[in-house]
Structure formats: C-alpha cells, structure tokens
Amino acid sequence: xxxxxxxxxxxxxxxxxxxxxxxxxxLNHDAMYWYRQDPGQGLRLIYYSQIVNDFQKGDIAEGYxxxxxxxxxxxxxxxxxxxxxxxxxxxASLPLGGVTGNEQFFGPGTRLTVL
Amino acid sequence: AQxxxxxxxxxxVSEGTPVLLRCNYSSSYSPSLFWYVxxxxxxxxxxLKYTSAATLVKGINGFExxxxxxxxxxxxxxPSAHMSDAAEYFCVVSGESGGGADGLTFGKGTHLIIQP
Numbered sequence: 001x002x003x004x005x006x007x008x009x010x011x012x013x014x015x016x017x018x019x020x021x022x023x024x025x026x027l028n029h030d031a032m033y034w035y036r037q038d039p040g041q042g043l044r045l046i047y048y049s050q051i052v053n054d055f056q057k058g059d060i061a062e063g064y065x066x067x068x069x070x071x072x073x074x075x076x077x078x079x080x081x082x083x084x085x086x087x088x089x090x091x092a093s094l095p096l097g098g099v100t101g102n103e104q105f106f107g108p109g110t111r112l113t114v115l
Numbered sequence: 116a117q118x119x120x121x122x123x124x125x126x127x128v129s130e131g132t133p134v135l136l137r138c139n140y141s142s143s144y145s146p147s148l149f150w151y152v153x154x155x156x157x158x159x160x161x162x163l164k165y166t167s168a169a170t171l172v173k174g175i176n177g178f179e180x181x182x183x184x185x186x187x188x189x190x191x192x193x194p195s196a197h198m199s200d201a202a203e204y205f206c207v208v209s210g211e212s213g214g215g216a217d218g219l220t221f222g223k224g225t226h227l228i229i230q231p
Contacts, residue, residue: 109156
C-alpha cells in the first residue's frame, strides 16, 4: 500500500542530544514537508523540499536541520539548539504539477519528549 | 501572507444534531482551502478541499463546506453528528502557489465533542 511512514512513533531524548526523525514515502511525490504540532497551536511548518538535494526553511526552522538525498526520504534532525523540542512532529508529501490545489498527505506522526 | 482563524476552539453537540465549525481566512490571492481531521495521536486526513471550482464542496463522511469570498469564510457543516466525528478539525489555506507546494497555513484547530 502507498503511504507515508514515520518512525519511531514515540521518541525520548535527554537535553543536549540531537535526534533524527525518519519520514519515508512510497507515493512518488515530489515535495515533502515537516510540521510541528503543539497543543492549541495548530501545525507550523519547519522545513520543506520540492526536489532532491534542495530544501527551504519554513516558519520555525531554527534548531532543526533536514536533508533530501533521495526522493522517498526526508529526515528531520532536532538539534540541541532547539529550546523547546517536546512536540508532535508530522511529515507530509505532495505531488507537484497537475491540478492546482493538490492536498498534502500526512504520516502518522512522531511524538518527541525531552526528559 | 495568508492566515486562518478558527472561531471556536471547542464545539460540543449532541449526537444526531447539526455540526458547524467556523473558519475565516485572509489572503492576498485566490487560495485553495482545505479541512483536515485529526483523531487523537494520529496524522491528518483530508475531509474536503476548495480549489476555485464549485463554492459548495462536499467531502467524506457527510461533511461539506461553502466558500464565501465576500465573507472570507469557509465554514464546515454536517447535518447529523455521529460519535465517530469526535476529533480535532483544522481549516487550512494554501500558499501563494495555489496548491500546498510552498507549505500550508493551519488554523489552531477546533475540538469537536459529541454528546451521547
């Protein structure tokens, strides 16, 4: 079945540690996105990538880094510079081209807790 | 820049009664608009989308929304609520590209509670 997988589902880290969240899609979508969700805040865009080896900062990129070496994969690293990393992280993908208004497809999310 | 305001953080209705979730948007271009639903600790699922075609949009699970440009609104409705509708609902506006290519802007969400 086609879809987006995120792993792990729950992740715990100690303060000062970097951690990488995985996002893989087999939908052959061109663009991929990372969002952060906090209670009562909706989703906020961290980074996005429309093509391999290229990515753009979203609204809250500070303290995060990404790579896009393969079309299928868009890992997110939460660095020690991120002051408040505890949140629910959602990955999404989108086919580019074609009809305007294509919707983004979302993965199941990773809940990161800093201890 | 675009923005979205969901007018109610919580809505509570009885099972079998109508649902109304309100959304206003602001945009300097003609956006695409979406409603997504999220069940606890899950990803988001698309309910419906508006892309400058018909102003009344029908979605899954009996939901529909009407785009009103003069009021800059995109309210979500359902004639009869079901217990399984209890979830968080997000109104979303596209970036200037029209689709979601340069990211989406989300409202803060409306928590829908269904009373038995």
